[in-house]
Amino acid sequence: MTTTTLTEWAYPLAESLLADPLPRRWAHSLGVAERARAIAGILGSDAELLEAAAVLHDIGYSPDLAKTGFHPLDGARHLRSVGADERVVRLVAHHSCAWMEADARGLRDVLENEFPREEEHLADALCFCDMNTTPDGTPTNPMDRITEIAGRYGPESLIGQFIRRAEPEILMCTVRVLTRLSAAKAASVQPM
Secondary structure (H helix, E strand, O other): OOOOOHHHHHHHHHHHHHOOOOHHHHHHHHHHHHHHHHOHHHOHHHHHHHHHHHHHOOHHHOOOOOOOOOHHHHHHHHHHHOOOOHHHHHHHHOOOOHHHHHHHOOOHHHHHHHOOOOOHHHHHHHHHHHHOEOOOOOEOOHHHHHHHHHHHHOOOOHHHHHHHHHHHHHHHHHHHHHHHHHHHHHHHOOOO
16 A cells, blocks of 8 residues: 655645646745755755645635635635644644734634644744745745735735735744755865
8 A cells, every 4th residue: 555645645635726726826836845845954854744835835725715715724724624734734824924914804813723833943934935936936035025915915905014014024934944054054064
């Protein structure tokens, strides 16, 4: 009997929910998963977990799943309903400072009561991957990504206001991940 890995399970699920109805969102999710693979060296045994969460992080946008209009909550609820790994569920629920958007929507207590937060280093890593990927799945930087999101939704929209409020934390997530990457690179350099 063959055992399916977490990523072998996650990719087809995300594709089934995003590829046809939301091809650009699917391209973004693939790009975020690619960023996760690129930083796998600092994640150790959690590398596959992060990659699975990365490809699944936006499934709550799927028309089949959108119930509350708050995609982290809708995605996490669906994942829980299909028996997904609890850590993946929590990462999806809280990806990219979702608690701040939940607060603006009056859903913070719901989000935090249903889904405890995952370890900070993993939450940082998922935020880093998401905020360093364009809507089309190509690499970018967090400042351009935040500006793109605010511009797409409008600065006065709930999302536009949320992303600007989340900007300092998004940038700190990026700094923490880049610091870990730099330390890992320095540790791997052997003196001659």
